[in-house]
Amino acid sequence: MGRSGEARDREATERMTAQDGGELDLQQYFPYRLARLAEQVSLAVAEVYSERFALTRQEWRVLAILGVRPQIATKEIGPLTTLDKMQVSRAVQGLQSRGIASRKHHPDDRRELIVALTPAGRALYRKIVPFALARETELLGVLTAEEVKVLDRVMHKLSAALS
Amino acid sequence: MGRSGEARDREATERMTAQDGGELDLQQYFPYRLARLAEQVSLAVAEVYSERFALTRQEWRVLAILGVRPQIATKEIGPLTTLDKMQVSRAVQGLQSRGIASRKHHPDDRRELIVALTPAGRALYRKIVPFALARETELLGVLTAEEVKVLDRVMHKLSAALS
DNA sequence: AGGTAATAGTAACATCTGATACCAATTGCG
DNA sequence: CGCAATTGGTATCAGATGTTACTATTACCT
Numbered sequence: 001m002g003r004s005g006e007a008r009d010r011e012a013t014e015r016m017t018a019q020d021g022g023e024l025d026l027q028q029y030f031p032y033r034l035a036r037l038a039e040q041v042s043l044a045v046a047e048v049y050s051e052r053f054a055l056t057r058q059e060w061r062v063l064a065i066l067g068v069r070p071q072i073a074t075k076e077i078g079p080l081t082t083l084d085k086m087q088v089s090r091a092v093q094g095l096q097s098r099g100i101a102s103r104k105h106h107p108d109d110r111r112e113l114i115v116a117l118t119p120a121g122r123a124l125y126r127k128i129v130p131f132a133l134a135r136e137t138e139l140l141g142v143l144t145a146e147e148v149k150v151l152d153r154v155m156h157k158l159s160a161a162l163s
Numbered sequence: 164m165g166r167s168g169e170a171r172d173r174e175a176t177e178r179m180t181a182q183d184g185g186e187l188d189l190q191q192y193f194p195y196r197l198a199r200l201a202e203q204v205s206l207a208v209a210e211v212y213s214e215r216f217a218l219t220r221q222e223w224r225v226l227a228i229l230g231v232r233p234q235i236a237t238k239e240i241g242p243l244t245t246l247d248k249m250q251v252s253r254a255v256q257g258l259q260s261r262g263i264a265s266r267k268h269h270p271d272d273r274r275e276l277i278v279a280l281t282p283a284g285r286a287l288y289r290k291i292v293p294f295a296l297a298r299e300t301e302l303l304g305v306l307t308a309e310e311v312k313v314l315d316r317v318m319h320k321l322s323a324a325l326s
Numbered sequence: 327a328g329g330t331a332a333t334a335g336t337a338a339c340a341t342c343t344g345a346t347a348c349c350a351a352t353t354g355c356g
Numbered sequence: 357c358g359c360a361a362t363t364g365g366t367a368t369c370a371g372a373t374g375t376t377a378c379t380a381t382t383a384c385c386t
Contacts, residue, residue: 038201162203
């Protein structure tokens, strides 16, 4: 006889968190563990763009978008990178000041700025991306195919639950 | 005939990342997705301690430790919370300034400070923790027991791979 | 014991980040 | 049309965060 889904879920939650009644074990607390892991992963990836190429996290995200979407309006970058408009503004300025990106006004709406990679920026992009992809492959390599599949689904589920 | 583990892993990685050769789709890039998810989760939990009780993330972590470990030396808090000693110092000062925690010198080593919750701090802890645990339960509730189990294993594996 | 090195914690400074208000350009509506 | 409202982007300032160097206390070494 199968137990109910609810009972199974509660049991699993207890296994995850090792919680009893009214106490909280930070080491086992899922949000803490997730924050910690994301931090570790972020640091590992940052080695690629930060230590080697002196980019901030925000600049790296914008660069990643520009590599795929040349001629993008600044206002479109925010939603694609989860950065607010101030962060985008500063990141793009940072890239521009190093000759990685260039900006020009949109001809039909002179408020908007259109951002694009310079040749140097495209070269940088092509140099960094393989390292970034390698990091990801390396990381996911410690998981089985099944685990990766479940992880993918789980991340979508959690993200959706929080929107 | 079963394929090799390596082949399976590569295939899974491709499914996760939807990458072809030399391009990087930020939306599918695992480190980005993880950072984004951790951010969302962090925000959801922060509603509990930040909006309702005006604690910073660091103060909340220290409070969580103090709830379980009364009379802890400041220097032990860092490793338990993944905060550096300056962050711990400031968090503890913040808690103290609001009457949540108290400090005294270690009798045998007057460099060390021993931190403890005040009665008001213990009351606060008992008030917050149920909400924090509820948030976690709510979140993990969207997953099946099997998914939670795999997630737990995956997080351990990834964390270990990065240490 | 005496002097050097190490440790716990913090002050002080520099930098980053977030929030608000602002300017310029455009849209919409009477 | 003309003027209020909206939009894209940035300057500016306050608060948060990281880094360095410093003080006080203890440990170590000969």
